[in-house]
Amino acid sequence: xxxxxxxxxxxxxxxxxxxxxxxxxxxxxxxxxxxxxxxxxxxxxxxxxxxxxxxxxxxxxxxxxxxxxxxxxxxxxxxxxxxxxxxxxxxxxxxxxxxxxxxxxxxxxxxxxxxxxxxxxxxxxxxxxxxxxxxxxxxxxxxxxxxxxxxxxxxxxxxxxxxxxxxxxxxxxxxxxxxxxxxxxxxxxxxxxxxxxxxxxxxxxxxxxxxxxxxxxxxxxxxxxxxxxxxxxxxxxxxxxxxxxxxxxxxxxxxxxxxxxxxxxxxxxxxxxxxxxxxxxxxxxxxxxxxxxxxxxxxxxxxxxxxxxxxxxxxxxxxxxxxxxxxxxxxxxxxxxxxxxxxxxxxxxxxxxxxxxxxxxxxxxxxxxxxxxxxxxxxxxxxxxxxxxxxxxxxxxxxxxxxxxxxxxxxxxxxxxxxxxxxxxxxxxxxxxxxxxxxxxxxxxxxxxxxxxxxxxxxxxxxxxxxxxxxxxxxxxxxxxxxxxxxxxxxxxxxxxxxxxxxxxxxxx
Amino acid sequence: xxxxxxxxxxxxxxxxxxxxxxxxxxxxxxxxxxxxxxxxxxxxxxxxxxxxxxxxxxxxxxxxxxxxxxxxxxxxxxxxxxxxxxxxxxxxxxxxxxxxxxxxxxxxxxxxxxxxxxxxxxxxxxxxxxxxxxxxxxxxxxxxxxxxxxxxxxxxxxxxxxxxxxxxxxxxxxxxxxxxxxxxxxxxxxxxxxxxxxxxxxxxxxxxxxxxxxxxxxxxxxxxxxxxxxxxxxxxxxxxxxxxxxxxxxxxxxxxxxxxxxxxxxxxxxxxxxxxxxxxxxxxxxxxxxxxxxxxxxxxxxxxxxxxxxxxxxxxxxxxxxxxxxxxxxxxxxxxxxxxxxxxxxxxxxxxxxxxxxxx
Numbered sequence: 001x002x003x004x005x006x007x008x009x010x011x012x013x014x015x016x017x018x019x020x021x022x023x024x025x026x027x028x029x030x031x032x033x034x035x036x037x038x039x040x041x042x043x044x045x046x047x048x049x050x051x052x053x054x055x056x057x058x059x060x061x062x063x064x065x066x067x068x069x070x071x072x073x074x075x076x077x078x079x080x081x082x083x084x085x086x087x088x089x090x091x092x093x094x095x096x097x098x099x100x101x102x103x104x105x106x107x108x109x110x111x112x113x114x115x116x117x118x119x120x121x122x123x124x125x126x127x128x129x130x131x132x133x134x135x136x137x138x139x140x141x142x143x144x145x146x147x148x149x150x151x152x153x154x155x156x157x158x159x160x161x162x163x164x165x166x167x168x169x170x171x172x173x174x175x176x177x178x179x180x181x182x183x184x185x186x187x188x189x190x191x192x193x194x195x196x197x198x199x200x201x202x203x204x205x206x207x208x209x210x211x212x213x214x215x216x217x218x219x220x221x222x223x224x225x226x227x228x229x230x231x232x233x234x235x236x237x238x239x240x241x242x243x244x245x246x247x248x249x250x251x252x253x254x255x256x257x258x259x260x261x262x263x264x265x266x267x268x269x270x271x272x273x274x275x276x277x278x279x280x281x282x283x284x285x286x287x288x289x290x291x292x293x294x295x296x297x298x299x300x301x302x303x304x305x306x307x308x309x310x311x312x313x314x315x316x317x318x319x320x321x322x323x324x325x326x327x328x329x330x331x332x333x334x335x336x337x338x339x340x341x342x343x344x345x346x347x348x349x350x351x352x353x354x355x356x357x358x359x360x361x362x363x364x365x366x367x368x369x370x371x372x373x374x375x376x377x378x379x380x381x382x383x384x385x386x387x388x389x390x391x392x393x394x395x396x397x398x399x400x401x402x403x404x405x406x407x408x409x410x411x412x413x414x415x416x417x418x419x420x421x422x423x424x425x426x427x428x429x430x431x432x433x434x435x436x437x438x439x440x441x442x443x444x445x446x447x448x449x450x451x452x453x454x455x456x457x458x459x460x461x462x463x464x465x466x467x468x469x470x471x472x473x474x475x476x477x478x479x480x481x482x483x484x485x486x487x488x489x490x491x492x493x494x495x496x497x498x499x500x501x502x503x504x505x506x507x508x509x
Numbered sequence: 510x511x512x513x514x515x516x517x518x519x520x521x522x523x524x525x526x527x528x529x530x531x532x533x534x535x536x537x538x539x540x541x542x543x544x545x546x547x548x549x550x551x552x553x554x555x556x557x558x559x560x561x562x563x564x565x566x567x568x569x570x571x572x573x574x575x576x577x578x579x580x581x582x583x584x585x586x587x588x589x590x591x592x593x594x595x596x597x598x599x600x601x602x603x604x605x606x607x608x609x610x611x612x613x614x615x616x617x618x619x620x621x622x623x624x625x626x627x628x629x630x631x632x633x634x635x636x637x638x639x640x641x642x643x644x645x646x647x648x649x650x651x652x653x654x655x656x657x658x659x660x661x662x663x664x665x666x667x668x669x670x671x672x673x674x675x676x677x678x679x680x681x682x683x684x685x686x687x688x689x690x691x692x693x694x695x696x697x698x699x700x701x702x703x704x705x706x707x708x709x710x711x712x713x714x715x716x717x718x719x720x721x722x723x724x725x726x727x728x729x730x731x732x733x734x735x736x737x738x739x740x741x742x743x744x745x746x747x748x749x750x751x752x753x754x755x756x757x758x759x760x761x762x763x764x765x766x767x768x769x770x771x772x773x774x775x776x777x778x779x780x781x782x783x784x785x786x787x788x789x790x791x792x793x794x795x796x797x798x799x800x801x802x803x804x805x806x807x808x809x810x811x812x813x814x815x816x817x818x819x820x821x822x823x824x825x826x827x828x829x830x831x832x833x834x835x836x837x838x839x840x841x842x843x844x845x846x847x848x849x850x851x852x853x854x855x856x857x858x859x860x861x862x863x864x865x866x867x868x869x
Contacts, residue, residue: 310732311734312732335734350728350732352726354725354726356721376715
């Protein structure tokens, strides 16, 4: 390994790390070069985040050494890493919730000096960077009031405003639309031409590796299985590298008999807290054994519709019926008890309780039904048995079902939430928002297969996703939203992905 | 229960005691003598043990009164006022009844009144999102004014034969007696039983589960359809009731009369009891004994060693401050354990290498 090479910025040599006996990184070696984008990929829980956190000084490696420009260094705190010119965009936002984007930037970088007030200068820096990438962000509102997708974008833009020579991004695109992801990578490319900089990023989307990376390293179960320039690698190499075997990309679409209507929405309108009409006169229906996909741009109202169905927002007009029962004004609890499952956007933040055990988290939407509780008393043994089954069936990587959920990796948290809703016995209707966000390819296919199986069992499914490929693959009917209204409803077979995209942007067929 | 949750309270007490020592050294008192005297005063005699156990019962109740709301993410700073209101209601009833009455009736009335007092803060939070820390603190003042008025110069509960501002004494039928030959009474049993019930309620019932989701992640609780407003009111009713019960027991076993100074901050120390026990009902049993030792031992030490009671009280305060540094202390424990494991694994390796050589 050419440690002395001039354009090599950082070398990690034989980094090992384990947590309470569980190996996260086993002798990982990697080098990052200036002017290059280096992709780090691997299954959920393969040790990507751990490795990045070691580089940033959040953890100390049990073994191994890090060199920067040939000199051995020890990075004992994140502050050390920042002082050495390293910066990281986290999978879970590291922004301060009560402050706005500008004040969050000032936390990272000092903008004082001169006559212009610090916040004004920081605001300008953010606005410039935002324009460079092509995002439209709300820089003035406190982070808490923003959607998780928005927070991720702010976190990225904030980091780019700092003087850095090594940028680490941990699944930066997991909550972005494909267009936004493209914008990000183009901006990163542009940055590389302007500055002496190395970039390390992780992702589950192989396109983002093949199209933008210069080099790629694949981790499996904590070890490096592949580390090569992108030119010497094919998509199949990556798939086999990540999964350890060839993945069966075929999906069995079971014969389902589409029968009675499970969800019916008539002339539904909704105004949000600011009084803006975000849903206008929506009518649609979902039958048992049918998958209806909702596609639309980020402000099209599709996410709000999911929350209105779940009783988390109130309709200002119109009627919702679930199993022929009017639920327009019902509480979330009533709606859940009608057999409605929900995987929300940003599920790891809003549908999981970090300090609860894995088993307790798997109860969140069914603790108050038989057999998990009887006359208000929880039955811990049955809960535990159920949890063991779920963890096995959905391959959630955890030390035990009694371990707190906060110890799981991001992808495994997502799997846990999907497992919870999919394994409910009383399920009639599933509302899924980005169910495979942050999941690796083989897990994504497994989840897709399960969605199709549920459909075969007569569950009605609403699939809301940023991933048009996912919608196209699974849905029977695709409904496209445009600025709060339905722009059109089509049988899935009739539309190509490009056509869907064009209707999403223009609202016209 | 994880090991570190046991190590943490012990470490907290150790650090607080060490810092407490720094306070007494300047006035020429040996810290060892001080702690010796604290233990001697609280556990060194039958009288001391009895007082300590009785006070621990009271502190356990106020501790649970802080703990249950806390597990729903609600801060009940109002145990002090709820305790006074419980005692006030019980005094009202026993004054009205006179020489014939039933102690159980007093307990029920006091619990209900404390519950009501806590419930006010619960409703204000649930309906108007009024910060419960502020409302409970001010409800404490109102409770103090009510008690102060009721036993004051023209108050309805004042004992006219006495010069001071206090009520008629509790009649014999309402006073607690100790079980023959033991320092235990109904208060001890009731508080222990309630700690066990609280534990069961929080960890094994649907309501307890819902309560815990609210402090765990309010967003997830909302998605799961947990009724936050209702739960907020319920935990404040429970918390208030437990503190009200403590107030009645104070009258029955310690003071026998209602006075403004009925509680020496026992309501506030309840928060410390819960914090030190990492919000665990069973742990609260032990932390209530710890704080009772400081209280009773402190009174003894004031007399025997002329150490101002304020100094001992400051140890209570320091314990609360250190207990607040929970995350930091837990990180310390974890770091220590990591270093220990690393040393063990290194040692193992050296041994391993030696074995290799043996093979050669």
